[in-house]
Amino acid sequence: MSEDEFEISPYDPKWPAAFAAEAERLGHAFGALALRIEHNGSTSVPGLAAKPVIDIQVSVASLQPIAPYETCLRSIGYVHVPHPDDAFCPFFHRPAQWPHTHHVHLVEIGGVEEQRTLAFRDYLREHDDAAREYERLKRSLTKNLTPSNAATREAYGLAKTDFVERIVKIALAAGYTRSATPANEARS
Numbered sequence: 225m226s227e228d229e230f231e232i233s234p235y236d237p238k239w240p241a242a243f244a245a246e247a248e249r250l251g252h253a254f255g256a257l258a259l260r261i262e263h264n265g266s267t268s269v270p271g272l273a274a275k276p277v278i279d280i281q282v283s284v285a286s287l288q289p290i291a292p293y294e295t296c297l298r299s300i301g302y303v304h305v306p307h308p309d310d311a312f313c314p315f316f317h318r319p320a321q322w323p324h325t326h327h328v329h330l331v332e333i334g335g336v337e338e339q340r341t342l343a344f345r346d347y348l349r350e351h352d353d354a355a356r357e358y359e360r361l362k363r364s365l366t367k368n369l370t371p372s373n374a375a376t377r378e379a380y381g382l383a384k385t386d387f388v389e390r391i392v393k394i395a396l397a398a399g400y401t402r403s404a405t406p407a408n409e410a411r412s
Contacts, residue, residue: 231275231366232273232274232359232363233273233274233276235270235271235272235273235274239263239267239274240263242267242278243263243267243268246278246326247261247280249300250282250300253299254284255296257284257292257293258282258283258284259283259284259285259333260281260282260283261280261281261282261283262280262281262283263278263279263280264279264280264281264329264341264344265277265278265279265327265345266279266358266359269349271355272355272359273359273362273363275362276325277324277325277326277327278325278326278327279329280326280328281328281330281331281342282328282329282330283330283331283332283334284330284331285333287310287312287314287330290304290314293314294316297316300318301318301319302316302317302318303316303317303318303319303320304316312331312335312336312337313329313330313337314329315327315330316328316329316330339396342400342401342402343400344388344392346395346400347391348391354391357387361384366380
């Protein structure tokens, strides 16, 4: 992926293995602090074209203080991106410069953000029509945006908000929720 373009790649069957390898690294770095490690984002939905960036959700007991998590992630090459969303979902990426290969989203176990993210992912996994609609939206957005800086990457995310919120609402109403799972469980 070039630093001047968003690349939407066909689904790569190697993405689950890339997640599993990174989940193991994260598990070692976090130790008991990570209560659940989940593959999320488009690379976690079989058959869905995506930016070739592995999104990972790490569920922890409490988001504050953030310093211990930042220390764990920094030790394996992640950079924290301070943002107002830190209150409910601190974001980290590696490498430091674009293009990124991995994103980590910290969430509180059993919290609203954890539930929303997993409901969205699970709904897309089971509803091909919604997954295809999402893919078309992403492809249309990437024609008009370049990832040259954080602001354009943020604009890409914001442009997907209406679709994501609609699917999350449908998924939660249909019962796509999860309860807390055993400590250190990694799921693709």
